[in-house]
Amino acid sequence: MRLEVNGITRTLPCRTAFEARALLGGETAIVILNGFQLDRDRPLADNDVLTVIPKGAMPDREQLESMMLARHTPDIHKKLQKGRVAIAGLGGLGSNIAVMLARTGVGHLLLVDFDIVEPSNLNRQSYYIRHLGMPKTLALQSQLAEINPFISVETRTVRVEADNVAELFAGCEILCEAFDRPEAKAMLVSAALEKLPGVKIVAASGMAGLASANAIRTTRPLERLYLCGDLETEAAVGTGLMAPRVQICAGHQANTVLRLLAGIEEP
16 A cells, blocks of 8 residues: 655555554554554555654654654745744743744744843743853753754844844744833834834733633734734742743744644734
């Protein structure tokens, strides 16, 4: 039977998916048939797309891409592979956005931050004790290499200012604003709208405290500007930044990026 197996067209003497699993990966391997993970055996047909994933083993590039295609809609994944996304600020929002985009296979990420990892970051940012004292750019780049070593991750360890926005983010399709301070957010959004024609900006406002997660939403106040958050709750004395709402907002930003790369515009 002629099948596409882990990204390679092969002819196998197998009539069912689990027969192919026994031949290629053993009984504990994960089997994905035409984009659906199987919990029971299914018959195979010519030109089926089969992915067999041995547990605990790192696949090569072609196999990993095949697995990503199996998990995602193939046409969508190909669009994500071509994506060029910049993330300005690698704190609670930016570090989590980067991890989500790497996991979904966005092909090129640019990480920009001037700061180092310090202990108070550990309450909501995607860093570990081993990263303390490291530049956030390099700490995050090392994490992403462990998640998906086959995407391109560039870093710039600099402070973003109004006069370097055009130089830093030229060539990116989408820019994620992920700063903490309102004045820095406003500076970046204003400069990007003025100096980066055609670039879409995904920004955030309002994710502090313990208010309902359902208040966090995605809006589109301008043609090229998407805004995620509850638009109200800023960090202040008695209202801290904590992992759940920060990561929910980061999820909104990452999801908006994926939708834009896939050609889905928010209303």
